[in-house]
Amino acid sequence: MNDSEPLVEINHVTKQYGDFVALDDLSLQLQRGRILGFIGPNGAGKTTTIKILVGHSKPTSGSAKVAGCDCTNEAHKIKRLVGYMPDTFGSYEHMRVSEYLDFFGAAFGIPRKVRRKRIEEVMETASVTRMKDLFVESLSHGMRQRVGIARTLIHDPDLLILDEPANGLDPQARIEMRLLLLRLAEVGKTLIVTSHILPELSRICHDVAVITSGKLRAFGTLDDVLRQVHQKRVFEILVTDTSDVAEMTRLINEQPELEADVEASETESTVRFQTTVDDDSMQRLLAQAITRGLSIVQFREVQVDLEDTFMSVTKSDAQNSQSTESVIASGGGAE
Numbered sequence: 373m374n375d376s377e378p379l380v381e382i383n384h385v386t387k388q389y390g391d392f393v394a395l396d397d398l399s400l401q402l403q404r405g406r407i408l409g410f411i412g413p414n415g416a417g418k419t420t421t422i423k424i425l426v427g428h429s430k431p432t433s434g435s436a437k438v439a440g441c442d443c444t445n446e447a448h449k450i451k452r453l454v455g456y457m458p459d460t461f462g463s464y465e466h467m468r469v470s471e472y473l474d475f476f477g478a479a480f481g482i483p484r485k486v487r488r489k490r491i492e493e494v495m496e497t498a499s500v501t502r503m504k505d506l507f508v509e510s511l512s513h514g515m516r517q518r519v520g521i522a523r524t525l526i527h528d529p530d531l532l533i534l535d536e537p538a539n540g541l542d543p544q545a546r547i548e549m550r551l552l553l554l555r556l557a558e559v560g561k562t563l564i565v566t567s568h569i570l571p572e573l574s575r576i577c578h579d580v581a582v583i584t585s586g587k588l589r590a591f592g593t594l595d596d597v598l599r600q601v602h603q604k605r606v607f608e609i610l611v612t613d614t615s616d617v618a619e620m621t622r623l624i625n626e627q628p629e630l631e632a633d634v635e636a637s638e639t640e641s642t643v644r645f646q647t648t649v650d651d652d653s654m655q656r657l658l659a660q661a662i663t664r665g666l667s668i669v670q671f672r673e674v675q676v677d678l679e680d681t682f683m684s685v686t687k688s689d690a691q692n693s694q695s696t697e698s699v700i701a702s703g704g705g706a707e
């Protein structure tokens with residue numbers, strides 16, 4: 373396979389459970405060495421997508437490939453190509469770390485001699501060598517997650533799929549996990565990482581896919597996705613006199629060209645609004661506010677982050693499904 377070809381190709385995948393559409397015409401591609409942040413609310417379809425990629429579930433239509441191998445028809449090859457770390461560790465009582473890794477190495481059919489060397493390597497990569505004689509159940513959650521990554525690496529897969537690897541980790545363990553994932557990408561692994569800790573995810577991922585109700589809502593580099601979702605700019609004004617919050621809100625609403633979506637908070641003395649207009653209009657607005665004697669101490673454009681993006685996508689999805697439901701409830705809708 374040519375290195376410039378995408379490692380992961382999902383083409384128009386739909387997955388139905390009976391009448392329920394869990395994935396709806398999902399397509400995305402991922403290049404080698406990239407880290408994809410795969411995000412969506414509970415029930416969005418992330419696990420369903422992962423199950424298809426690891427060959428545990430067949431798409432109803434469409435196809436998924438890893439390194440050119442079909443995830444459904446070439447499941448035995450997919451097992452070698454993909455390492456999957458679920459969000460729960462499983463129970464492996466009375467196994468030391470080295471025995472635990474040996475168990476999975478054997479399950480992949482790695483010969484004993486090769487296995488010993490391989491275990492040393494993956495323990496080194498995941499920084500768990502000094503824990504090799506400890507029982508898995510005695511480890512802290514952070515250490516166990518790192519052992520989980522070592523296990524995922526044992527058969528040297530090209531693609532790693534990690535479900536919530538940073539979940540429940542303390543700040544220090546989170547930093548270590550982040551550095552480990554970045555290191556893996558540097559050595560050429562491709563990663564798909566799901567996480568609910570979006571600020572953490574945005575620090576490591578090159579690409580982002582946002583999925584809600586089985587549909588891909590945004591996909592691209594982190595910057596692309598932030599731009600796709602936020603075509604509007606967000607501004608925030610801070611005043612010292614709480615009574616100016618209402619006055620500032622009125623002033624913004626008096627400017628029809630702003631078409632602003634305003635949120636005011638008297639407790640925080642802020643007025644936040646979204647608009648598409650340019651800097652000249654903003655300058656005029658600020659000048660008018662000052663002329664009116666409003667007590668402005670800060671007027672700034674807010675840089676949106678992955679969390680804002682996620683909230684914005686899921687909010688619009690919820691609004692769309694509500695309006696569809698009300699059309700259905702009123703007897704309207706498509707024929």
Ligand SMILES: Nc1ncnc2c1ncn2[C@@H]1O[C@H](COP(=O)(O)OP(=O)(O)OP(=O)(O)O)[C@@H](O)[C@H]1O
Nearest residue numbers: 389392393394412413414415416417418419420421
């Ligand atoms: N075997 C199944 N039979 C019927 N419905 C299913 C089945 N598996 C998943 N679903 C439904 O498909 C939808 C997507 O589920 P999925 O587990 O992929 O979501 P998710 O994004 O992984 O959610 P979470 O973040 O909660 O793990 C959900 O509504 C779920 O109830």
